[in-house]
Amino acid sequence: EPEVTQTPSHQVTQMGQEVILRCVPISNHLYFYWYRQILGQKVEFLVSFYNNEISEKSEIFDDQFSVERPDGSNFTLKIRSTKLEDSAMYFCASRPYGQGNTEAFFGQGTRLTVV
Amino acid sequence: AQSVTQLGSHVSVSEGALVLLRCNYSSSVPPYLFWYVQYPNQGLQLLLKYTSAATLVKGINGFEAEFKKSETSFHLTKPSAHMSDAAEYFCAVSDYGGAQKLVFGQGTRLTINP
Numbered sequence A: 001e002p003e004v005t006q007t008p009s010h011q012v013t014q015m016g017q018e019v020i021l022r023c024v025p026i027s028n029h030l031y032f033y034w035y036r037q038i039l040g041q042k043v044e045f046l047v048s049f050y051n052n053e054i055s056e057k058s059e060i061f062d063d064q065f066s067v068e069r070p071d072g073s074n075f076t077l078k079i080r081s082t083k084l085e086d087s088a089m090y091f092c093a094s095r096p097y098g099q100g101n102t103e104a105f106f107g108q109g110t111r112l113t114v115v
Numbered sequence B: 001a002q003s004v005t006q007l008g009s010h011v012s013v014s015e016g017a018l019v020l021l022r023c024n025y026s027s028s029v030p031p032y033l034f035w036y037v038q039y040p041n042q043g044l045q046l047l048l049k050y051t052s053a054a055t056l057v058k059g060i061n062g063f064e065a066e067f068k069k070s071e072t073s074f075h076l077t078k079p080s081a082h083m084s085d086a087a088e089y090f091c092a093v094s095d096y097g098g099a100q101k102l103v104f105g106q107g108t109r110l111t112i113n114p
Helices: none
Strands: A005-007 A010-013 A019-024 A031-037 A043-050 A053-057 A065-068 A075-079 A088-095 A110-114 B003-007 B010-014 B019-026 B032-038 B044-050 B056-058 B064-068 B073-078 B087-094 B108-113
Touching: A005 A088, A010 A019, A019 A031, A019 A088, A019 A110, A043 A065, A043 A075, A075 A088, B003 B087, B010 B019, B019 B032, B019 B087, B019 B108, B032 B064, B032 B073, B044 B056, B044 B064, B044 B073, B073 B087
Parallel strands: A010 A110, B010 B108
Antiparallel strands: A005 A019, A019 A075, A031 A043, A031 A088, A043 A053, A065 A075, A088 A110, B003 B019, B019 B073, B032 B044, B032 B087, B056 B064, B064 B073, B087 B108
């Protein structure tokens, strides 16, 4: 069964460092998303990506964040200068195109720890 | 703006008992509604979804949910709890158009007592 895969599963980084979280969405999906879940809190939307551009972003997704689809398969989230409060589980999700295709498929997540 | 409220951050039931997890939503347009489950150290898995067809939706693992527009609710139920149901459950809402981003509730941790 096709699935969304994320790497790494856990990343520890020092404050101020850049990190790149990687995702391989399901191959025929056209909408891509990043969400995050700070420990003990709700899952929050960060950004959606369609047709090689950001289609919507939340107020959390400020200038330190960027997303890219560098090739036909990967979808990355870059955090330029990490802060302690960026520590969270980051989930990638993808969805097929079409009004009837409402289900987003989630990856296993990358736990980012900023020290 | 859309929002979701899940009543009860922790619910504990006995094995074999009814499971009821509550979800109320706020949306200015007819919503899509979802329940996702998160097992320890795993990602989010879709349990079921409402997309304006039947108001009673059946999902995986014996779960079902009923969309009640008058109550703006989408409560999740299972007639008989199993130990393997212990997990975190998230209710989420999205709208029809655009990116269809999900807005999640704060989650309910379900504990099953033997």
